[in-house]
Structure formats: C-alpha cells, structure tokens
Amino acid sequence: MLTLFPDRLEIRNPGGLHNSLTEENLYAGCQPVRRNQILAGFLRDYESSATGRRDMETRGEGFLTLVSRSLALSGRRPELVNMGGAVKLTLFAARPDATDELLRSPANAEHLARSIAQYQQGKTSED
Known part of the structure; x- marks a missing residue:
C-alpha cells in the first residue's frame, strides 16, 4: 500500500x-x-x-x-x-534545491524526459 x-x-x-x-x-x-x-x-x-x-x-x-x-x-x-x-x-x-540539482545533470534530465514521453505515449494510446 x-x-x-x-x-x-x-x-x-x-x-x-x-x-x-x-x-x-x-x-x-x-x-x-x-x-x-x-x-x-x-x-x-x-x-x-x-x-x-x-x-x-x-x-x-x-x-x-x-x-x-x-x-x-x-x-x-x-x-x-x-x-x-x-x-x-x-x-x-526532496529538498527544493535538490530537485534543481537533479535537473541540471544532463543524464538525469534526459532520463526524466524519456520517462515522461513514454508515460504520455502509453497514456495517449489508452485514450
């Protein structure tokens, strides 16, 4: 749970x-x-x-x-x-400043962008 x-x-x-x-x-x-x-x-x-x-x-x-x-x-x-x-x-x-640190890393930002895109594609295909 x-x-x-x-x-x-x-x-x-x-x-x-x-x-x-x-x-x-x-x-x-x-x-x-x-x-x-x-x-x-x-x-x-x-x-x-x-x-x-x-x-x-x-x-x-x-x-x-x-x-x-x-x-x-x-x-x-x-x-x-x-x-x-x-x-x-x-x-x-997370601390507010930690989120900014994470997104400044190109690898983390790229991974996040891919994850969001995959989620949206999955979400769109169900609609």
Whole structure:
C-alpha cells in the first residue's frame, strides 16, 4: 500500500522481513535474501520492450542505492520499520534545491524526459 503525504511517501508491504533479515543489517549492506526466487529470476531476465533495458540487476545494491539517493535528495535516511506482520518504508520529500540539482545533470534530465514521453505515449494510446 502506498500513502503519499506532502512531506513523505509511505510504502507498506504485508509480511515481515524475511528470515533473519533486520533493519540494521539492511542499512549495513547485507547480502540480499529473496523471498521469491522465481519472481526475482524473472525480473532479472526481463528486458523492457520500451527501453531495451533490464531494470533489476540482482546485485543486492537496490536498498543501499535507495538510501544514498534519498540522503542526497532529502537529507534524510529512509525509515524502515519491521512491524511484524508488515514492513513500512518511509521516503522523505526532496529538498527544493535538490530537485534543481537533479535537473541540471544532463543524464538525469534526459532520463526524466524519456520517462515522461513514454508515460504520455502509453497514456495517449489508452485514450
């Protein structure tokens, strides 16, 4: 479940952290523990027809990438809470100046423009 607030995005996922995984060892960069090996394998091998890219590399760097980008944009580390029967991840809104920094990067601006164009094409084809 996604809940968007003016200052943050909360993501709740049913089910607790897998096996012996804890918030602390996720922040420390532990080896990933995949709950569903078949799904992880499919996502790793899936190549998007829209972009020609594979978006999941299965190197176990996703969470730490999320943490570093969140720190760079919002100045805050995402909050991960294991609630027993669910996990909640809170991502904080970017600082206004961070958005400007992102858009100044030609690679980021190009990626954003491509993403918007792909979204609009998909949206237009449904109308």
